[in-house]
Amino acid sequence: xxxxxxxxxxxxxxxxxxxxxxxxxxxxxxxxxxxxxxxxxxxxxxxxxxxxxxxxxxxxxxxxxxxxxxxxxxxxxxxxxxxxxxxxxxxxxxxxxxxxxxxxxxxxxxxxxxxxxxxxxxxxxxxxxxxxxxxxxxxxxxxxxxxxxxxxxxxxxxxxxxxxxxxxxxxxxxxxxxxxxxxxxxxxxxxxxxxxxxxxxxxxxxxxxxxxxxxxxxxxxxxxxxxxxxxxxxxxxxxxxxxxxxxxxxxxxxxxxxxxxxxxxxxxxxxxxxxxxxxxxxxxxxxxxxxxxxxxxxxxxxxxxxxxxxxxxxxxxxxxxxxxxxxxxxxxxxxxxxxxxxxxxxxxxxxxxxxxxxxxxxxxxxxxxxxxxxxxxxxxxxxxxxxxxxxxxxxxxxxxxxxxxxxxxxxxxxxxxxxxxxxxxxxxxxxxxx
Amino acid sequence: xxxxxxxxxxxxxxxxxxxxxxxxxxxxxxxxxxxxxxxxxxxxxxxxxxxxxxxxxxxxxxxxxxxxxxxxxxxxxxxxxxxxxxxxxxxxxxxxxxxxxxxxxxxxxxxxxxxxxxxxxxxxxxxxxxxxxxxxxxxxxxxxxxxxxxxxxxxxxxxxxxxxxxxxxxxxxxxxxxxxxxxxxxxxxxxxxx
Numbered sequence: 010x011x012x013x014x015x016x017x018x019x020x021x022x023x024x025x026x027x028x029x030x031x032x033x034x035x036x037x038x039x040x041x042x043x044x045x046x047x048x049x050x051x052x053x054x055x056x057x058x059x060x061x062x063x064x065x066x067x068x069x070x071x072x073x074x075x076x077x078x079x080x081x082x083x084x085x086x087x088x089x090x091x092x093x094x095x096x097x098x099x100x101x102x103x104x105x106x107x108x109x110x111x112x113x114x115x116x117x118x119x120x121x122x123x124x125x126x127x128x129x130x131x132x133x134x135x136x137x138x139x140x141x142x143x144x145x146x147x148x149x150x151x152x153x154x155x156x157x158x159x160x161x162x163x164x165x166x167x168x169x170x171x172x173x174x175x176x177x178x179x180x181x182x183x184x185x186x187x188x189x190x191x192x193x194x195x196x197x198x199x200x201x202x203x204x205x206x207x208x209x210x211x212x213x214x215x216x217x218x219x220x221x222x223x224x225x226x227x228x229x230x231x232x233x234x235x236x237x238x239x240x241x242x243x244x245x246x247x248x249x250x251x252x253x254x255x256x257x258x259x260x261x262x263x264x265x266x267x268x269x270x271x272x273x274x275x276x277x278x279x280x281x282x283x284x285x286x287x288x289x290x291x292x293x294x295x296x297x298x299x300x301x302x303x304x305x306x307x308x309x310x311x312x313x314x315x316x317x318x319x320x321x322x323x324x325x326x327x328x329x330x331x332x333x334x335x336x337x338x339x340x341x342x343x344x345x346x347x348x349x350x351x352x353x354x355x356x357x358x359x360x361x362x363x364x365x366x367x368x369x370x371x372x373x374x375x376x377x378x379x380x381x382x383x384x385x386x387x388x389x390x391x392x393x394x395x396x397x398x399x400x401x402x403x404x405x406x407x408x409x410x411x412x413x414x415x416x417x418x419x420x421x422x423x424x425x426x427x428x429x430x431x432x433x434x435x436x437x438x439x440x441x442x443x
Numbered sequence: 444x445x446x447x448x449x450x451x452x453x454x455x456x457x458x459x460x461x462x463x464x465x466x467x468x469x470x471x472x473x474x475x476x477x478x479x480x481x482x483x484x485x486x487x488x489x490x491x492x493x494x495x496x497x498x499x500x501x502x503x504x505x506x507x508x509x510x511x512x513x514x515x516x517x518x519x520x521x522x523x524x525x526x527x528x529x530x531x532x533x534x535x536x537x538x539x540x541x542x543x544x545x546x547x548x549x550x551x552x553x554x555x556x557x558x559x560x561x562x563x564x565x566x567x568x569x570x571x572x573x574x575x576x577x578x579x580x581x582x583x584x585x586x587x588x589x590x591x592x593x594x595x596x597x598x599x600x601x602x603x604x605x606x607x608x609x610x611x612x613x614x615x616x617x618x619x620x621x622x623x624x625x626x627x628x629x630x631x632x633x634x635x636x637x
Contacts, residue, residue: 034507109563109570113508195516199509214513218506232503239499239519243492246527250534 032107033057035115035217036085042117042224043125049094050121053077053101055087061105061113064089069100069132096122100132102207107215115217116206117224127225133207137424141200146420148193149299150413152268154186155241156296157303159261161312162254165304165326169319178311180249183260186303187242191235198222198231230270237267265296275423287348294341298419301334302412309409313402321390324401328387331379339372349427361427368418371411378408451501456615458494462487463608470601488529495522514556525549543592547585554581570618577614580607 039054040046053066061082066089068077076099080089087105099121104114118125128134137145162171162179198221199213206216222228241260248256272291304327312323346365356362386401465487469477477483498519506512528545531537557578563571584607590600 032508109567111562195513199513202509214510215508218509218512222503222506235503236499239496242523243496246492246523250527250530250536 032109032111032215033059033061033105033113035219038101038117040119042220043119043127045120045122045124047122050091050119052088052090053103055103055105057085057087057105059108060085061087061107064105065103067100067102068094069102070094070097071132073132094121098123098126100128102131102133111215112212113215113217114206114208114212115220117220127227128205128220129201129225129227131205134205136204138200138204141197142417142421142424144193144197144200145423146417148190148197149416149420150302151186151190151193152264152271152295153299153303153416154306155183155190155238155264155303156261156268156299157301157305158183158186158307158311159245159257159264160300160330161304161307161323161327163257163261164330165308165323166312166319169322171319172315175311175315175319176254177249178314179307180245182307182311183245183257184242184249187238187245187260187264190238191242194231194235194238198228201227226274230274234267234270237263237270241267268292268295268299271295271423280427282348287345290341290344294338294345297334297337297341298415301331301338302409302416304330304334305405305409305412309402309405313405324382324390324405325387328383332383335376335379355428359428361422361425364418364422364425368415368422371415371418375408375411375415378404378411382408448505451505452615452618455494455498455501456612456618458490458497459608459615460612462490462494463605463610463612465490466601466605466608470598470605474596484533485530488526488533490526491522492526492530495519495524495526498522510560514560517556518553521549521553540592543588543595546588547592550581550585550588554578554585557581573614573618577611577618580610580614584611 034057035055036058037056039052040050053068055064055066064080064082064087066077066080066087067075068089068091069075076091076094077089078091080087080103087103097120098118100116100118102114102116104112107113116128116131118128118131120126158179162176162183166175198218202216202218202221203210203213205221206213208216218228222232241263244256244260244263248254248260269288269292272288272295275291308323308327313320315323350356350359350362350365356366382401382404386404390401469483469487496519498515502512502515502519505515525546525548528537528542532542555578557574561571561574561578565572565575584603587600587604587607590597591604594600
């Protein structure tokens with residue numbers, strides 16, 4: 010009898026018509042995500058895929074004043090009338106109780122008479138935290154690990170007899186770097202979204218991330234880079250499975266290509282004064298630095314434990330490559346610094362400039378070590394072979410440690426705002442006459 | 444641009460059904476016959492790995508809630524790791540039998556993602572029921588591949604492992620009832636037409 014009751018209950022549960030999918034999902038909104046309106050809208054309208062209850066809608070201006078009246082429900086449509094909005098940028102924050110008892114939430118922006126700010130700059134979003142700096146640092150480290158490990162294998166060890174142990178270590182480093190890059194990318198995206206949504210973690214889990222993932226450069230970059238690096242992971246794995254080194258070329262090129270997502274969504278793409286050359290310079294800077302730092306890591310962890318002949322050959326070839334990488338990194342970095350800091354005094358007067366000074370100081374130490382490797386160690390290694398190797402290993406590790414510290418400062422720099430160039434319009438919101 | 448959620452559910456249900464049927468065929472014809480064609484050894488792990496790669500677009504394009512995004516991400520990784528470990532064993536690149544634990548661990552992680560995903564009780568609603576059913580099928584079903592680590596030739600365990608995928612596929616096909624074929628169950632499917 011009890012068994013029969015359970016079976017019947019299961020069938021009833023299956024037949025319950027409501028909430029056939031999961032929780033309620035937004036089908037459309039008016040005004041649209043980041044829409045620029047010529048005149049103030051009479052109401053905010055949200056259309057869901059199923060009935061919701063207890064909705065709340067806020068329309069916040071740049072000072073945090075709410076312009077919305079209480080929300081009403083008509084079947085799956087939630088509407089809130091709004092008072093006459095003056096020109097400016099507005100943030101819509103909404104919450105509703107889904108039929109499955111979860112509170113779903115979301116945020117988006119629109120502009121009246123001005124271009125809308127991206128949702129990442131919605132009212133209430135506080136910007137990157139210290140934890141986000143750390144996550145971004147690790148993210149840069151993971152990117153460098155992937156590009157560097159694949160670069161060392163394909164460029165520095167090309168044509169050499171590579172023992173299986175070294176091959177395995179390089180692939181392991183590249184694989185772990187790819188996995189870390191994917192995980193950290195998801196973590197960084199969630200942290201940014203949590204800040205934009207302004208929700209505690211339990212409620213954030215039911216937050217709608219689509220205005221951020223689909224409507225911002227940051228979100229688009231997250232999607233593209235996640236997909237790109239999933240393919241990178243598959244290729245690295247297949248290279249190991251099939252013992253095919255040539256299969257490392259596609260992931261190497263993909264990793265370099267998809268690294269552009271960081272440049273196309275960062276300061277050098279979205280801030281005033283940015284244009285295609287700054288985006289390109291940022292990407293070149295990032296790739297060259299990643300190959301340099303990641304290459305050092307692969308050299309220390311994968312090639313150094315191998316036989317002396319491979320160590321010497323790997324070191325000499327990497328040293329030659331590093332000269333170009335350092336030149337490219339410095340050239341692109343100098344150009345970006347000039348664009349970002351038009352006045353010399355910006356270097357010590359602005360937070361961005363001060364962070365840049367710290368970065369440059371660390372880069373100088375790394376350059377000193379790199380120069381010692383290139384001009385002192387490399388000629389001796391070519392002459393004396395293995396006898397000089399033990400000391401070189403330690404100084405390589407030191408160069409790597411400094412380079413990793415440079416990445417940390419680079420992460421802070423990426424998350425901080427450079428000064429606004431003279432004559433530029435800082436952003437749409439600031440340009441609005443009050 | 445985005446495909447409808449039910450389409451994606453059905454595509455992955457199709458993939459799981461294929462996995463289950465391949466494993467069932469292997470049990471029915473016995474391993475020796477199955478391996479007469481070398482490529483067949485790689486068939487199910489390769490499909491699982493490929494499904495893992497294909498789960499990434501699902502994760503990135505369906506971001507209407509953070510919890511769904513994270514759950515899809517965990518399934519993508521579980522499928523890639525479990526399929527990848529099994530491919531490594533089939534190819535002879537991995538030798539330790541402990542790599543076989545990647546499958547039960549992947550199933551447990553996937554099941555927990557389903558259960559954490561749904562915080563309502565079993566009979567709260569249809570979706571809650573299916574989430575619990577999927578989650579517990581994966582968690583309890585992990586017993587089969589777990590047992591196969593020690594008893595790789597057990598017909599009972601291999602059959603159970605295969606049928607678990609078939610059951611999961613059926614549940615995933617039922618997960619969304621907005622198709623006309625399931626239309627009588629929900630008003631979301633529109634006017635009944637049969």
